[in-house]
Amino acid sequence: MPAKIPATVVTGFLGSGKTTMIRHLLDHANGRRIALVINEFGETGVDGDLLQGCCAPGDIIELSNGCICCTVADDFLPTMEKLLARPEPFDHIVIETSGLALPQPLVRAFAWPGIATRVTVDGVVTVVDGKAVAEGRFAEDEEAIQAQRAADASLDHDSPLAELFEDQLACADMIVLNKTDLLDAAEAEAVAARLSAEARPGARILRAHKGALPLDVLLGINAAAESDMATRSAPHHDAEDDDHDHDEFESFALDLPEVADIPALTARLRAAIATHDILRLKGFVAVAGKPLRLTVQAAGPRIETYFDRPWGTAPRVSRLVVIGEAGLDRAAIEAAIRG
Numbered sequence: 001m002p003a004k005i006p007a008t009v010v011t012g013f014l015g016s017g018k019t020t021m022i023r024h025l026l027d028h029a030n031g032r033r034i035a036l037v038i039n040e041f042g043e044t045g046v047d048g049d050l051l052q053g054c055c056a057p058g059d060i061i062e063l064s065n066g067c068i069c070c071t072v073a074d075d076f077l078p079t080m081e082k083l084l085a086r087p088e089p090f091d092h093i094v095i096e097t098s099g100l101a102l103p104q105p106l107v108r109a110f111a112w113p114g115i116a117t118r119v120t121v122d123g124v125v126t127v128v129d130g131k132a133v134a135e136g137r138f139a140e141d142e143e144a145i146q147a148q149r150a151a152d153a154s155l156d157h158d159s160p161l162a163e164l165f166e167d168q169l170a171c172a173d174m175i176v177l178n179k180t181d182l183l184d185a186a187e188a189e190a191v192a193a194r195l196s197a198e199a200r201p202g203a204r205i206l207r208a209h210k211g212a213l214p215l216d217v218l219l220g221i222n223a224a225a226e227s228d229m230a231t232r233s234a235p236h237h238d239a240e241d242d243d244h245d246h247d248e249f250e251s252f253a254l255d256l257p258e259v260a261d262i263p264a265l266t267a268r269l270r271a272a273i274a275t276h277d278i279l280r281l282k283g284f285v286a287v288a289g290k291p292l293r294l295t296v297q298a299a300g301p302r303i304e305t306y307f308d309r310p311w312g313t314a315p316r317v318s319r320l321v322v323i324g325e326a327g328l329d330r331a332a333i334e335a336a337i338r339g
């Protein structure tokens, strides 16, 4: 029987640096043929666009019908079948889950008949925004939990952000403590200690800047993760409990006219993010007089803008995707960003 194709599942919260790490990996693939499956939260795909040119065009598949962990049977398995049916086999498959996905249901799908004999999960790599952890963005608000429990004795769950974070860590073979450039030595130590307390035994924790880790470190872990799922659940979950919906989070796209003043746009974005607790914002903006499109990225409070490539024949449409916990005040956010 031919050897199974190894697949790496890359997970990690919104904006932690998954796409950046994968871009680095693909740029250093040294001729290895890697297929990429990308899943994003929200209907506008930004990651696939950012990764264009890294693989042969047909080797990137975007799944945009909702979060991969909820659409495994309808979307993910047929996609794998198609990849496996290609006449030229891939050396490796990399799957970037959405920042809101639970990795467990996806990894479990690799045990399904039809897939199990042909692919194996080489490893689950969880990317962590070290600065966000240091700032306590995934920490429990103990007072709020106690107040909720006091009000409803049957209630036994943590904040959606904290639960997701724990689930993503509990599944990992390797945890990438990313964004070390934003941490001092003591913060980095404290974050690493927190991660190792929540990681499964034996999971490696690697520090990284912009996810720049060698391919041979990220790939080739040989974990066969689909075969030991019982060890990959966070304490708040039963081993087989994939119960998960995304009602706790929402996203919308916002179209803008051409922008003349980038610092003014950034200031409006900063104010909107702070006021409305936006978790993630990303997209492309047309700037007056500029042939290149402006990529705009915000992970929590930090905003990055850079010109990446000419619009070419694509319409100069400025579009930003906004993601936050459910209940975003869309009208107010739109007004704040438009100015």
Ligand SMILES: Nc1nc2c(ncn2[C@@H]2O[C@H](COP(=O)(O)OP(=O)(O)OP(=O)(O)O)[C@@H](O)[C@H]2O)c(=O)[nH]1
Pocket (backbone or CB within 6 Å): 012, 013, 014, 015, 016, 017, 018, 019, 020, 021, 040, 047, 098, 099, 178, 179, 180, 181, 182, 208, 209, 210, 211, 280, 297, 298, 299, 304
């Ligand atoms: N300062 C700093 N920024 C980083 C680092 N790695 C990634 N970023 C930035 O963080 C932002 C989000 O990075 P992405 O790679 O798009 O994150 P992601 O996890 O793919 O995001 P989603 O797919 O939306 O969940 C971008 O602005 C990156 O340039 C890092 O090591 N340091």
